[in-house]
Amino acid sequence: VFRVRENSLEVYLPWLDAQWSAGHRNGTQLWRELTRQGFHGCLRVVTEWATRRRKAEKMDCDALSRTPSARTVARLMTIGRDDLSKSQTVTVAAIEGGVPQLVEAREVVAAFQAMIRKKSLADLEPWLERARSSLVAAFANGVAKDRAAVSAAISLPWSNGQTEGQITKLKLVKRQMYGRGKIDLLQARVIGAG
Structure with a gap:
């Protein structure tokens, strides 16, 4: 138009x-x-x-x-390459040139994200072996300790995202109402928000 x-x-x-x-x-x-x-x-x-x-x-x-902060480096290393700006791409290239272990860590994180998205439970064991020898070994140990939950998250179609969203909304309304009214006003806000 x-x-x-x-x-x-x-x-x-x-x-x-x-x-x-x-x-x-x-x-x-x-x-x-x-x-x-x-x-x-x-x-x-x-x-x-x-x-x-x-x-x-x-x-x-x-x-x-x-020098970027550790949090900035972690964010830049987990963002997809296509979503980086020119200056961010230059920063990532400088980081990867200075710390080659981060390249491996980035690949391990990308493999984990792909495994979750593709729901590929068969890739979990090889990923754990690879991740234990990289910079994300602490994360890999946490995944190994909670292997049953991670396996269920990969293989089962259910998610508790809807429940978590409702709880977050309820807590938000509760914080907004703190000190302002009794339970009947809170109940009206919660039912009205639903």
Whole structure:
């Protein structure tokens, strides 16, 4: 129904990228050269493009200069490769280059996720053997201790997700009502929330 408005720089972006890579970073100078090539846009369009490009490069440099926290590393190593931004991809590559054991740990975690999604109980024992010799050995030991529950989660079609969702909703209403009313008001809120 609605047409997306084409950017006036769209045609000139390859030339602008080449100029930027060659070291020409002045937005006004780029605009002057573009007008000689037939660009009819205003100076602000080109200077804003240069500013956005400069900020993106600065963010990429900043992301590489500071060491990410352990929580950030764990999140980056468990996200799918297709869902990472450019700076996150560069960070993951630097992490994997510096700590090769994390590559193996990432593969082990991905194998566990695939095993759960595919409901493949036959892969549990080989996965446990592989995981015990990696950085996720503590997690593998926990899975081995609770093997019956993990096997049931993989092989059975049932889930307690619906129950957990209802309990969470009930606790939320309870916290909202804390100190405000008696049991009859809480009951009305819970029944009304259902």
